[in-house]
Amino acid sequence: MIRRTVFRWSAWVAGVLVLGLLATWIWWRESETAARWRFEDAMKTYCGGVLAYEKGPLFDGLGHEIELRSDYSPRKNAHTCRLGRSRREVVVALLPGGDPGPGELKDTLPPLRDKVLLPLPLGGGWRGWIDGSSARVLLDCRGSADRVAVTVEMTSPLREEDAEKVFAEPEMMWEETDHLSGTRFALATAVKAAGHWGCEAETGKPLTSLPEVTRDEEAERADGTCAGLPFALDRRLDIVWETAVDRSAVYEVCEVEAAHYFDDRYTFTARFGPYALAARRGSHVHHSTTEAGAKGGTLWASARCPGDTERALFTGYIPPKAATVWLPGEKGEETFGLPAFHEFAKRSAERHGCTDLRLPKAR
Numbered sequence: 001m002i003r004r005t006v007f008r009w010s011a012w013v014a015g016v017l018v019l020g021l022l023a024t025w026i027w028w029r030e031s032e033t034a035a036r037w038r039f040e041d042a043m044k045t046y047c048g049g050v051l052a053y054e055k056g057p058l059f060d061g062l063g064h065e066i067e068l069r070s071d072y073s074p075r076k077n078a079h080t081c082r083l084g085r086s087r088r089e090v091v092v093a094l095l096p097g098g099d100p101g102p103g104e105l106k107d108t109l110p111p112l113r114d115k116v117l118l119p120l121p122l123g124g125g126w127r128g129w130i131d132g133s134s135a136r137v138l139l140d141c142r143g144s145a146d147r148v149a150v151t152v153e154m155t156s157p158l159r160e161e162d163a164e165k166v167f168a169e170p171e172m173m174w175e176e177t178d179h180l181s182g183t184r185f186a187l188a189t190a191v192k193a194a195g196h197w198g199c200e201a202e203t204g205k206p207l208t209s210l211p212e213v214t215r216d217e218e219a220e221r222a223d224g225t226c227a228g229l230p231f232a233l234d235r236r237l238d239i240v241w242e243t244a245v246d247r248s249a250v251y252e253v254c255e256v257e258a259a260h261y262f263d264d265r266y267t268f269t270a271r272f273g274p275y276a277l278a279a280r281r282g283s284h285v286h287h288s289t290t291e292a293g294a295k296g297g298t299l300w301a302s303a304r305c306p307g308d309t310e311r312a313l314f315t316g317y318i319p320p321k322a323a324t325v326w327l328p329g330e331k332g333e334e335t336f337g338l339p340a341f342h343e344f345a346k347r348s349a350e351r352h353g354c355t356d357l358r359l360p361k362a363r
């Protein structure tokens with residue numbers, strides 16, 4: 001009788017344990033709390049554990065339902081991963097001071113893809129830009145030449161067909177996209193990665209909005225990256241495309257158009273820090289090895305800027321038709337390109353506190 005009672009008691013206990021384990025397993029698989037715990041546990045090692053998934057002053061955090069698609073480390077202290085169904089790519093890397101080598105830059109500073117907008121400086125004291133397809137952030141480490149670089153692709157990048165809407169209603173530009181959230185995620189991830197790698201970095205203020213998108217405007221009204229160029233040298237020039245100036249910008253562009261004469265635009269750019277080095281590495285022109293010069297319609301210059309081991313790179317492009325396309329009865333020569341490039345580079349270098357500016361000589 002006692003043995004039968006003990007057997008029944010043991011069976012009852014075993015049943016309770018089985019039911020308890022089953023309930024625990026169901027809770028672990030189905031409850032929101034358990035899903036959050038699993039997500040947080042995975043994020044400790046996913047993408048090197050440097051992604052800012054937590055809610056904080058810079059970013060509202062990632063939802064635990066987001067899918068972790070892939071995780072690749074091209075080298076030490078560099079990670080590439082993809083998030084969500086759209087496979088948003090995130091690249092986070094510690095860039096060592098000096099020349100990190102061509103392979104490392106290629107893996108850690110992704111090239112621009114499907115750029116619809118000119119690079120807009122982030123503002124708020126942050127180094128970086130947003131261009132409609134991605135957000136880029138660069139943090140400088142105090143006491144060393146190391147930097148932390150972050151690139152976050154947008155899950156809904158702007159397309160060419162969106163351009164007219166963008167320029168028609170610039171104040172509505174960002175409302176229907178996730179670009180603000182993606183940019184805040186990039187900033188928070190850069191700060192977290194810097195702390196993870198022992199990089200003491202100066203950060204900016206939390207972003208509550210993105211920079212205003214400016215459309216084309218009359219050349220004489222230029223007040224951004226195209227300001228001060230000698231438009232009077234060529235009366236054909238009438239339109240500029242520019243972005244606001246910011247000392248923290250790491251990529252600047254000014255485009256000048258002669259809309260009634262030729263479609264191609266004069267294009268002047270300025271790149272700083274590792275982005276200047278990456279541009280040199282990706283070029284087939286001589287500015288990869290020389291500090292200033294000209295070849296055909298391509299111009300380049302360079303300068304030494306505070307805090308950067310790499311020389312800043314300034315480039316200019318002169319449309320071939322600028323020397324050949326005129327109205328009937330008119331004929332001249334291209335006079336704007338070189339003087340305008342000199343002025344663009346001088347103003348950009350001065351704005352960023354750069355010295356030792358090397359410019360191409362007059363032809």
